[in-house]
Amino acid sequence: MVTVSTLAELDALASAIRAIGPVSTFVLGNGSNTLVSDAGFDGLVIKLESSAATPVVHDSEVTVGAGDSLPVVSRKLAAAGLTGFEWAVGVPGTVGGAARMNAGGHGSDFAATFSTAVLLDLDDGQMSERGKFAMEFGYRHSSVRSNELIWQVQMVLSPGSAEDSAEKIAEIVRWRRIHQPGGQNAGSVFRNPEGLSAGRLVEEAGLKGLANSSAAVSEKHANFIQATKYGSSEDVLALMVQIREQVLHVTGIRLQSEVVLIGFSGEHYEKWLNGCVE
Numbered sequence: 687m688v689t690v691s692t693l694a695e696l697d698a699l700a701s702a703i704r705a706i707g708p709v710s711t712f713v714l715g716n717g718s719n720t721l722v723s724d725a726g727f728d729g730l731v732i733k734l735e736s737s738a739a740t741p742v743v744h745d746s747e748v749t750v751g752a753g754d755s756l757p758v759v760s761r762k763l764a765a766a767g768l769t770g771f772e773w774a775v776g777v778p779g780t781v782g783g784a785a786r787m788n789a790g791g792h793g794s795d796f797a798a799t800f801s802t803a804v805l806l807d808l809d810d811g812q813m814s815e816r817g818k819f820a821m822e823f824g825y826r827h828s829s830v831r832s833n834e835l836i837w838q839v840q841m842v843l844s845p846g847s848a849e850d851s852a853e854k855i856a857e858i859v860r861w862r863r864i865h866q867p868g869g870q871n872a873g874s875v876f877r878n879p880e881g882l883s884a885g886r887l888v889e890e891a892g893l894k895g896l897a898n899s900s901a902a903v904s905e906k907h908a909n910f911i912q913a914t915k916y917g918s919s920e921d922v923l924a925l926m927v928q929i930r931e932q933v934l935h936v937t938g939i940r941l942q943s944e945v946v947l948i949g950f951s952g953e954h955y956e957k958w959l960n961g962c963v964e
């Protein structure tokens with residue numbers, strides 16, 4: 687695993703990639719939407735550090751480092767009197783992970799304020815810029831591929847009032863404390879099928895509280911799986927498969943994973959993963 691915190695380090699990484707040719711890579715944000723196999727990941731993990739130099743604000747144009755924490759950026763922009771990014775205060779990921787996933791909540795998403803991103807192609811070491819249209823944002827989707835690293839994002843927010851934004855943020859934090867569990871989890875496990883709530887489907891299938899060794903469906907929110915401190919990701923994955931099968935049986939709807947599954951390759955997992963990911 688390499689951590690990158692400056693443009694010079696990113697350049698050095700790009701040169702190394704150009705020199706040695708394509709390697710299997712995984713770009714890690716804060717890991718808040720990721721389930722990694724107990725066997726690990728056989729390749730190069732690249733982790734971006736948060737930058738003390740960002741966000742940089744010019745009027746309502748904002749430049750943020752992809753390794754920056756969403757809750758921190760959300761609070762800083764609110765305090766600067768800019769509105770439109772308050773929703774991100776309760777999402778425990780990074781700017782890069784949120785851009786890639788088009789994370790969202792509370793009636794908004796990353797696409798709403800996105801303007802451009804600077805990306806590094808991890809296959810050929812080339813940097814490029816990508817605008818909003820080319821990002822092809824959809825529900826928890828963007829055009830960013832697994833061999834691309836988002837380095838920086840530009841956003842355009844609206845002028846607002848720091849007091850109003852602070853109030854909005856406090857309300858979001860309150861709402862999350864009431865409706866979402868703490869502890870070890872990766873947020874929503876399954877994507878919402880169009881017009882439906884994955885959590886409600888899991889609940890309808892009677893699976894709230896269902897446990898598999900170190901993993902259990904949250905009693906508070908049925909689309910969250912809680913893992914114990916030294917739990918295994920295989921337990922989580924097996925529970926996901928059990929949920930998917932039971933929901934399919936009861937409702938006729940096949941749930942898809944929202945959580946990014948890393949390192950689960952080989953025959954052993956094939957039958958489990960079949961139909962679980964896009």
Ligand SMILES: Cc1cc2nc3c(=O)[nH]c(=O)nc-3n(C[C@H](O)[C@H](O)[C@H](O)COP(=O)(O)OP(=O)(O)OC[C@H]3O[C@@H](n4cnc5c(N)ncnc54)[C@H](O)[C@@H]3O)c2cc1C
Binds near residue numbers: 714784790830871873
């Ligand atoms: C308690 C809790 C609440 C949550 N609430 C929400 C919510 O309300 N809405 C929501 O959408 N999500 C939510 N999530 C899920 C998660 O926080 C978001 O998807 C978040 O945006 C993921 O960011 P991350 O940095 O942790 O990404 P990771 O989990 O590290 O990675 C996710 C994906 O993004 C890629 N990625 C990460 N960084 C980069 C980068 N710099 N360049 C390119 N690709 C990158 C990874 O390779 C991976 O494919 C929640 C999670 C938790 C645990």
